[in-house]
Amino acid sequence: MSGIGWWGVPVAVLAGAIRVSTPFLFVSLGELVTEKSGRVNLGLEGTLVMGAMSGFAIAWLTGSPWLGVLAAALVGALLGVLHAAICSLPRVNPIAVGIAMMLFGTGLAFYLGKPFIEPKAPELPALDLGFWSANPAIRSALKVNALFFIGVALAPALVWMLRNSGIGLVLRMVGDSEDAARAMGYSPRLVRLAATGFGGALAGIGGSFLSLYYPGSWNEGLSSGQGITAVALVIFARWNPMGCLWASLLFGGAGALGPALQAIGVTGFYHLFNALPYIVTLLIMIVSCSPDRTLAGAPGELSITR
Amino acid sequence: MRLVRLADAAAPPLVALLATIVAFALFLLAAGADPLRAYGLIYLGAFGTWFSWQNTLVRAAPLLLTALGMALPAQIGLIVIGAEGGFVAGGVAAIAAGLPLAALGLPAVIVLTGMALAGMATGAALVAACGALRHWRGVNETISSLLIAYIAIAVCDQLVEGAMRDPASLNKPSTRPLPEALMLGTIPGTNVHLGLVLGLIFCVLAYVFVFHTTWGFAARVVGANARAGRLVGLPVGRLILIVTALAGAATGLAGMVEVAAVQGAASADLAVGYGYTGILVAFLARQNPLAVIPVAVLMGGLEASGGLLEQRLQLPDATITVLRGLLFIMLLASETLQGRLRLKLRARAPRPAPEPVRRAQAGGA
Numbered sequence: 001m002s003g004i005g006w007w008g009v010p011v012a013v014l015a016g017a018i019r020v021s022t023p024f025l026f027v028s029l030g031e032l033v034t035e036k037s038g039r040v041n042l043g044l045e046g047t048l049v050m051g052a053m054s055g056f057a058i059a060w061l062t063g064s065p066w067l068g069v070l071a072a073a074l075v076g077a078l079l080g081v082l083h084a085a086i087c088s089l090p091r092v093n094p095i096a097v098g099i100a101m102m103l104f105g106t107g108l109a110f111y112l113g114k115p116f117i118e119p120k121a122p123e124l125p126a127l128d129l130g131f132w133s134a135n136p137a138i139r140s141a142l143k144v145n146a147l148f149f150i151g152v153a154l155a156p157a158l159v160w161m162l163r164n165s166g167i168g169l170v171l172r173m174v175g176d177s178e179d180a181a182r183a184m185g186y187s188p189r190l191v192r193l194a195a196t197g198f199g200g201a202l203a204g205i206g207g208s209f210l211s212l213y214y215p216g217s218w219n220e221g222l223s224s225g226q227g228i229t230a231v232a233l234v235i236f237a238r239w240n241p242m243g244c245l246w247a248s249l250l251f252g253g254a255g256a257l258g259p260a261l262q263a264i265g266v267t268g269f270y271h272l273f274n275a276l277p278y279i280v281t282l283l284i285m286i287v288s289c290s291p292d293r294t295l296a297g298a299p300g301e302l303s304i305t306r
Numbered sequence: 307m308r309l310v311r312l313a314d315a316a317a318p319p320l321v322a323l324l325a326t327i328v329a330f331a332l333f334l335l336a337a338g339a340d341p342l343r344a345y346g347l348i349y350l351g352a353f354g355t356w357f358s359w360q361n362t363l364v365r366a367a368p369l370l371l372t373a374l375g376m377a378l379p380a381q382i383g384l385i386v387i388g389a390e391g392g393f394v395a396g397g398v399a400a401i402a403a404g405l406p407l408a409a410l411g412l413p414a415v416i417v418l419t420g421m422a423l424a425g426m427a428t429g430a431a432l433v434a435a436c437g438a439l440r441h442w443r444g445v446n447e448t449i450s451s452l453l454i455a456y457i458a459i460a461v462c463d464q465l466v467e468g469a470m471r472d473p474a475s476l477n478k479p480s481t482r483p484l485p486e487a488l489m490l491g492t493i494p495g496t497n498v499h500l501g502l503v504l505g506l507i508f509c510v511l512a513y514v515f516v517f518h519t520t521w522g523f524a525a526r527v528v529g530a531n532a533r534a535g536r537l538v539g540l541p542v543g544r545l546i547l548i549v550t551a552l553a554g555a556a557t558g559l560a561g562m563v564e565v566a567a568v569q570g571a572a573s574a575d576l577a578v579g580y581g582y583t584g585i586l587v588a589f590l591a592r593q594n595p596l597a598v599i600p601v602a603v604l605m606g607g608l609e610a611s612g613g614l615l616e617q618r619l620q621l622p623d624a625t626i627t628v629l630r631g632l633l634f635i636m637l638l639a640s641e642t643l644q645g646r647l648r649l650k651l652r653a654r655a656p657r658p659a660p661e662p663v664r665r666a667q668a669g670g671a
Contacts, residue, residue, distance in 0.1 A: 042448070086635065086638065086639050089639060089641075089642035090642050091641050091642050091644055092638055092639060092641050092642055093385075093638065093641070095385050095448055096385065096589060096638050097635070097638050097639075099387060099585060099634075100586075100589075100631065100634035100635045100637075100638055101631075101635070103582065103586070103627070103630060103631045103634055104628070104631025104632065104634065104635055105631070106627070106631075107624055107627030107628045107630065107631040108624075108628055108631065110622070110624035110627060111622055111624035111625060111627070111628050114622045114624070225452075225456055228449070228452055228453075229453075231449060232449045232453065235446075235449075268468070269464060270464075270467075271460045271461070271463040271464040271467070272460060272461065272464050274460060275456060275457050275460030275461070278453045278456045278457050278460075279457055281453055282450060282453045282454065282457065285439075285445045285446075285449070285450065285453075286439060286443055286445055289443050289444040289445045289446075290443070290444050291441065291442060291443060291444035292444070
């Protein structure tokens with residue numbers, strides 16, 4: 001942040017809000033669709049890491065970052081479908097399965113990802129929105145990745161889909177009342193399978209952003225709990241896709257504060273600043289939850305709000 | 307009948323274990339390794355020699371305690387997965403209490419007791435906070451426990467690198483070490499530290515608490531049906547606080563043992579996943595504190611054999627993590643077998659002679 005001193009902090013926070021928020025955005029939108037169907041998938045942390053690993057591996061092997069993103073989405077969908085398939089067995093606790101999938105996904109990614117720790121894969125393209133500025137800090141801050149725009153476009157698209165389309169209606173019905181859905185002749189099991197698969201695919205894409213753009217390489221410490229934070233973020237966003245967008249930006253900004261301050265020499269509370277997204281999530285959950293009623297907007301069949 | 311019930315409870319995990327062994331063998335074949343040789347090595351590394359037994363028991367000791375961090379709240383119907391946070395914070399709190407006590411020149415017993423109390427109090431506060439938030443604010447305890455664990459670990463990292471840092475630890479920040487003479491000793495004749503004994507005692511105490519005290523009974527009532535518990539006037543909030551505090555105390559004690567018996571100082575090395583493996587142990591033990599003991603030894607054995615697998619078969623160290631993940635998934639999926647096996651067993655058991663119809667039954671039902 002040479003040249004602009006303390007002004008580097010807000011610029012870096014803005015840049016971070018965009019950069020760091022992208023994985024949050026994808027994972028939370030995916031989890032939102034899953035939760036709308038009345039199922040919680042806590043395993044998205046594992047999906048995110050698997051997506052990061054497989055996206056990176058395919059991008060490195062084929063030379064195309066977009067093929068990597070596609071592979072990450074496929075792997076994510078596969079893990080999501082696996083979660084849904086196990087949960088559809090009677091007497092199985094979806095939250096526990098989520099924890100198991102978290103361990104399994106991370107373990108598998110570490111196992112399969114060993115050979116890919118060294119190489120450098122082709123990076124996802126970014127748009128240079130800072131072309132008007134001569135300042136390198138501002139220019140690098142405004143280099144915005146293409147995936148971010150896709151995520152931003154996805155949020156209103158999901159709002160429309162949930163509100164106006166037949167698919168959205170069926171999804172919401174299954175999430176609000178399993179009995180009603182069954183009476184109408186829809187299979188809650190199949191709808192949840194599709195919704196969890198879709199959620200997994202988005203989480204996989206979120207992971208591929210981590211390994212293909214920012215920080216932009218594959219290693220075992222790549223994810224620091226973005227997957228699980230995104231689940232909390234959906235609650236914060238009250239199951240509204242636009243809420244997910246704003247919340248992701250807020251979390252991105254909070255997560256970027258630590259590195260930004262470190263860049264100008266304020267290193268005293270590095271770990272605490274890194275924990276800021278978790279602190280914000282926890283405070284927001286404490287303020288917004290209530291023991292007496294379920295949250296406004298919560299799908300009726302969801303087990304995590306009550 | 308008791309035996310049938312026991313077999314019934316143990317059958318799904320055993321089916322899961324078998325399915326995992328088959329699935330992992332296929333995984334090893336795909337990786338180009340000989341599954342039979344791998345299983346042989348796992349056995350050798352875990353239970354093959356006296357040396358590997360000791361190694362296994364050392365790794366099982368913290369798991370006994372972190373598993374209780376999950377198994378106790380499960381009795382009251384809460385899924386708490388923040389044991390890792392209690393573990394790390396307990397370790398840091400223990401060394402924070404131990405260093406000044408040691409500086410006073412107090413005997414080892416008092417210093418270690420002080421450390422254990424500090425670690426347990428810290429762990430208890432963290433996990434009880436999740437219980438309190440759940441009861442009084444309706445915050446989902448699974449997510450809050452994980453968030454609190456992340457925050458606690460960040461605070462501990464900050465302390466270890468900042469206020470509590472030993473100026474002599476250059477490359478790898480850690481706190482000042484506990485004097486060698488004050489470290490927790492080993493069981494005579496072995497290399498296994500006394501933390502194992504503490505873990506065993508805690509598991510037995512937890513079992514007695516859950517199944518042989520009124521408090522434990524009340525907790526299980528609330529866990530089975532919170533509304534029914536409230537209707538019969540059970541103090542649900544207080545029960546949740548007590549159970550989560552006990553669970554947290556167990557995780558904090560595990561952290562204290564890790565510091566006082568193994569590492570000697572607190573550093574980032576504390577967060578190596580004993581808390582998360584504890585979750586798996588608790589599920590495999592079906593949340594029964596007594597069953598935690600054999601399962602923790604089994605898991606400790608798996609961890610202990612990882613190194614051998616890595617050396618002899620050139621498999622990456624994450625192989626054991628994959629095995630653990632597979633086992634966990636199979637285990638949860640096997641829960642679905644629960645009722646069905648019982649039906650078969652009951653059908654085979656000789657039917658008792660029909661009792662004469664009682665008046666109450668004939669009139670009421």
